[in-house]
Amino acid sequence: MTSITLHGAVGEIGGNKILIEDGSTKLFFDFGLSFGKYGDYFSPYLQPRRWSFIKDYMNLGLLPDLTGLYRQDYEGRFRESSKEAKYDGVILSHPHLDHAGFVSYLRPEIPIYCSPGCKGILQSFEQTSWGFHEYTRIKEAFKFRESKRDATKMVKDRTSTIPREINLFKPSFKLDEFTIHPFPVDHSVPGSNSFVIETSEGSIVYTGDIRFHGRKGDLSDTFVEKAASFDPVLIISEGTNIDEPTTFGELDLQQDLFPLIETVTGLVIVNFPVRDLDRMRSFIEAAKHNDRSLIISLRQAYTLRLLEENGVTNIPRVDEVGIFIPKKGWGILNNINYPIEIQMQDYQSWENEFIEHPNSVTAAEIHENPDKYIFRCDFAELKYLFDIQPPKDSIYIRSVTEPIDEEMELDQRKVDNWLKYFGLYPYKQLHCSGHASGYDLKEMIRKINPKSVMPIHTEKPADFSSLHGDVILKKLGEKYNL
Ligand SMILES: [Zn+2]
Ligand SMILES: [Zn+2]
Known part of the structure; x- marks a missing residue:
């Protein structure tokens, strides 16, 4: 049995967190920050406290309330953290923070899969940007040690870091029940990929963020051609610009x-x-x-x-x-x-x-x-x-x-x-968008020809009904069985 649960990007642009389960295998595709919801509550002057990051985000619907997923140093501050990780991996489509920004909260033993470009950009956030960016390694929080100068005193231990397991994409790779095929595509940041995911119930396509009018539009065309050859049962498609008929390239x-x-x-x-x-x-x-x-x-x-x-x-x-x-x-x-x-x-x-x-x-x-x-x-x-x-x-x-x-x-x-x-x-x-126009989305879906379409990363999911006869609209956190 294969199921899909959207834990973000439902009726909004960004915050993608797609849980795909097959048998006992659980994978997330992207684990992003919803800038819209975040901005509804927080500002540079109103920030959550570190110990309650995860709890506050859960309360406000920014993070799903799941166990065996979050870092124990933070989760352990407000509830008992399960001993073992219950997720088998997180696959990142690209390094924009609305897709990868909440990876910082995940347990380091859950492996991350991404492209070399995605890894490089995440390292650049980690090393050069203000804010909480712990994608490739985590600095353990709330750890104390004896002072080197005075052994009777305790000080904050800032030295303890744990590297995350980061696996770079192969042309295709198997994770238990799934075979995953990443395809590099055109978007407004290096290292962007779309996917075909082979499951026990058929193939699923996930677009991540995609466009056809950038410098690497031919990569997106190749992805569409390859995706069609899997005869997919479902496409999880971004729809940022579904109401824009054409795009300036x-x-x-x-x-x-x-x-x-x-x-x-x-x-x-x-x-x-x-x-x-x-x-x-x-x-x-x-x-x-x-x-x-x-x-x-x-x-x-x-x-x-x-x-x-x-x-x-x-x-x-x-x-x-x-x-x-x-x-x-x-x-x-x-x-x-x-x-x-x-x-x-x-x-x-x-x-x-x-x-x-x-x-x-x-x-x-x-x-x-x-x-x-x-x-x-x-x-x-x-x-x-x-x-x-x-x-x-x-x-x-x-x-x-x-x-x-x-x-x-x-x-x-x-x-x-x-x-x-x-x-x-x-x-x-003078600007051009990082996302496919309504016309390009329509052509992509027509060529891939999936049985059903699940819109994501759009404020107008219902508009997909003009592109396909079987559009699946699910609520945030509602499980859909294939
Ligand atoms: Zn996005
Ligand atoms: Zn993006």
Whole structure:
């Protein structure tokens, strides 16, 4: 008997946690954070306490109330934690946090399966981002030890880390009752996959997040062709853009960038998603075309390094871009009164390797030759414009999604104020979605031709009835037997 239970992404975009059971085998596909529900209750100033993370999230419907799933150091703070893990693995479609963000709460002995690109991006979150990110290793919480200086005193033990078991995808692999076939597909982050899962009751397809209009659209086409050959009984399909008939593609965007930048004599400033390397490629090409170079952040440079170390190819290389080295809190970068070792102490250890990199670029250099650069600048980096002082005839291109909630609108108001201050308002908007259009979803389902469709990751699941005759709509946590 095979069953499917959706523990997230029902009637909302993101928070995917799909439990598939067959006999005694239990697998999760994705274990993501629902940004919508999270934002309904929490803000940077209203955070759950660490000991009650899991309990509070369960109460608010952000995490399912299951035993043998969660880390014992946290679960053990509010209830008895079962001795053994009761789940056989978590398979990640891609590293966006609405699919992988809650892996941090899982027991380390439950193995994770993912692509090398997914692992590299999760490591980049772990090492370079603010917040609770424990995907590839966990730091044991609430552990104390004797102080080394004074054995009569107890101190917090911050040294205890446990690595998670991370298995990289093979072209296909068996987990007890299941045979899993991952297929790399096109999406707005490296390392994205869709799946065919062979079960005792037939094959299930899970799309993860997918699109057909990016640089790797041909991968998605191959997946559709292969998935159809399994004659699946069910597709669990994302539907983010089900009501968008067509989509503007990544290459259309790149094409529009060329003439837009040609007319600019000052600095081109752009914000695009930090880990969207397809978009980074579009801006690298637009820069080359206009005899400029794209300047990326330290975090982006480090992410490229991590991906390279994980063997990910076909992504931008650090030697194709410039790396922006900002003045940080002490403001002593390139100040000859301070030796380089002291200057470096103002930076995180992962940032240090780039400070004297041949491609490193400072604000002063951008200020001197603004027409030679495209400067990538996100919300938190707007303050560096004081050091750069963009000249007249500079532009700002907003290459991220339109604000979709109150918090994003508030942030955008702040961005607008900065842009007005620096004479960069009104800005240009140029973005393309990471998700398939309604037309592409319809074509995908028609070609794969499953017996039934289970919509997920969409605010309009009922709209799938226009794409297929047998649409299964289940409530959050309601079990569906194949
Ligand atoms: Zn998603
Ligand atoms: Zn995604």
